[in-house]
Amino acid sequence: MKVRVDVMLKSGVLDPQGEAVRHALGSLGFEGVDGVRQGKVIELDLAETDPDKARASVTEMCEKLLANTVIESYSISLDT
Amino acid sequence: MKVRVDVMLKSGVLDPQGEAVRHALGSLGFEGVDGVRQGKVIELDLAETDPDKARASVTEMCEKLLANTVIESYSISLDT
Known part of the structure; x- marks a missing residue:
């Protein structure tokens, strides 16, 4: 089962x-870019086939390793 | 208009x-993780409100700055 985790810095x-990207876009002549936030995507390929168990397992992975929950939020989506 | 760009290494x-994350998950006792790929998410806040123009503009940003199209692929999704 494929699981996708998005990790973004909390607002x-x-x-x-993100700020660096915004400045670079400005330098390249792109106007009207009001804000840029950059985060991570992690695509996991799991042997687990049960969606509930997969989600529980990935939640634990996020808490323990994938996200720094002090400053980052994560969202999990299962590819069905 | 909010636009989201996913940039992943090409298969x-x-x-x-991604390999480092896979090893780390194994060390933490998570089993059944067959593969991990890591990429970037870039969330753009654009002044542009026309979806077609926004998509065209972001495609150009990807080609010029956000993605290295030799080794990375990108996908654009507009938040409506």
Whole structure:
């Protein structure tokens, strides 16, 4: 089963990577870019086939490793 | 208008970051993780309100800056 995890900095947390992208887009002549936030996508290929168990397992992975929950939020989506 | 860009390494391109995550998950006792790929999410907040123009503009941003199209593929989704 394929599972996709999005990890983004929580709103209010400074995102220097996103700011760098915003400045670079401005330098390239792109106008009207009001904000940029950058995050991570992690695509997991799991042997688990039960959606509930997969979600529970991936939630634990996020809490333990994939996201820094102090400053990052995550969302999990199962590819069916 | 909010636009979301996913940038992933093309399949076949070695993903050391994903491999590192896979090993780390194994070390933490998570079993049945057959593969991990890691990519970027970029959330753009655009002044543009026309969906077609927004998509065209973001496609150009991807080609010029956001993705390295030699090794990465991107997908654009507009938040409506």
